[in-house]
Amino acid sequence: MGFKGEQHPGVQPSTDNTAGFCLNHTMLRIKNPDTALAFYSRVFGMQLLRRLDFQEMQFSLYFLANLQGDEEVPEDKEKRTVWTFKQRGLLELTHNWGSEHQKEFSYHDGNAEPQGFGHICFNVPNLEAAEKWFDENNVSFIKRSDQGKMKNVIFVRDVDGYWIEVVQADLLAKLGD
Amino acid sequence: MGFKGEQHPGVQPSTDNTAGFCLNHTMLRIKNPDTALAFYSRVFGMQLLRRLDFQEMQFSLYFLANLQGDEEVPEDKEKRTVWTFKQRGLLELTHNWGSEHQKEFSYHDGNAEPQGFGHICFNVPNLEAAEKWFDENNVSFIKRSDQGKMKNVIFVRDVDGYWIEVVQADLLAKLGD
Numbered sequence: 001m002g003f004k005g006e007q008h009p010g011v012q013p014s015t016d017n018t019a020g021f022c023l024n025h026t027m028l029r030i031k032n033p034d035t036a037l038a039f040y041s042r043v044f045g046m047q048l049l050r051r052l053d054f055q056e057m058q059f060s061l062y063f064l065a066n067l068q069g070d071e072e073v074p075e076d077k078e079k080r081t082v083w084t085f086k087q088r089g090l091l092e093l094t095h096n097w098g099s100e101h102q103k104e105f106s107y108h109d110g111n112a113e114p115q116g117f118g119h120i121c122f123n124v125p126n127l128e129a130a131e132k133w134f135d136e137n138n139v140s141f142i143k144r145s146d147q148g149k150m151k152n153v154i155f156v157r158d159v160d161g162y163w164i165e166v167v168q169a170d171l172l173a174k175l176g177d
Numbered sequence: 178m179g180f181k182g183e184q185h186p187g188v189q190p191s192t193d194n195t196a197g198f199c200l201n202h203t204m205l206r207i208k209n210p211d212t213a214l215a216f217y218s219r220v221f222g223m224q225l226l227r228r229l230d231f232q233e234m235q236f237s238l239y240f241l242a243n244l245q246g247d248e249e250v251p252e253d254k255e256k257r258t259v260w261t262f263k264q265r266g267l268l269e270l271t272h273n274w275g276s277e278h279q280k281e282f283s284y285h286d287g288n289a290e291p292q293g294f295g296h297i298c299f300n301v302p303n304l305e306a307a308e309k310w311f312d313e314n315n316v317s318f319i320k321r322s323d324q325g326k327m328k329n330v331i332f333v334r335d336v337d338g339y340w341i342e343v344v345q346a347d348l349l350a351k352l353g354d
Contacts, residue, residue, distance in 0.1 A: 008225060045195025067181075116287055
């Protein structure tokens, strides 16, 4: 492999101490698993790899990914839990039991103040088809592909209000200055 | 492939409309790229795949991943941008220029109120060695592996205060009820 990373003040070479480290998931809290799972499974095509319940602490975790069809996912639940934590780039949704019954309850999207977390981003094979698909599913748009300064970049909201960026990688070659 | 996802109220089968969808990245805003890049490159072994600057809008994006060494990463910048957006599970750090000079400025971690985003999570080959490595690098712990109700799960803070979960997948087979 030739490319070992861009240089920038701060960047340090990796060492053996971090060999095998892998970014497994991003966790977002959700108000209602029924609507969040419907959204991510139907609109973004994700599969539910594993649900883990914690009775004493009154919450459940849902691990999601876009399976490509060639993965050997274990049917056995304990083996599947281990397999899940070995994957790259999953979405973990956390449901604190009962929030779905609190009428005024909602989570903070990180883009309104106070800011922090921004969004998750999906790459899709065809941005135009994806935009049409989102319209067919009444998805709430923040920005369509032809709006704003960043063309060919879509932003939508999930059912909890979190921002989702949607791109088609091969349209972005000239992104940035 | 046998396993097609767990069932749960809300979960729907995926359709051809979402074929090829892939979770590309999670975006977190950072105050100072020098310290954030030092942290993620040294302590978590990530490589900087691509930096994109936006002069007019006064911000920069940094895309990071743990390269395994066998990827064919293009040296050509435009090709590398496209390659980057085709990957799975990257970390995108956004730097709004000038925040590093504002003494009192900080981002919201999503775990203090108002809550929303929770954390990112790394899987590591050896949790005990990782804990020692974090101590050697003066990383701030929220929870060590032997603390709290979830054993074998570490939580640390990054330099902006975002929570990072660290696990060793094969220790988690019996996680959950």
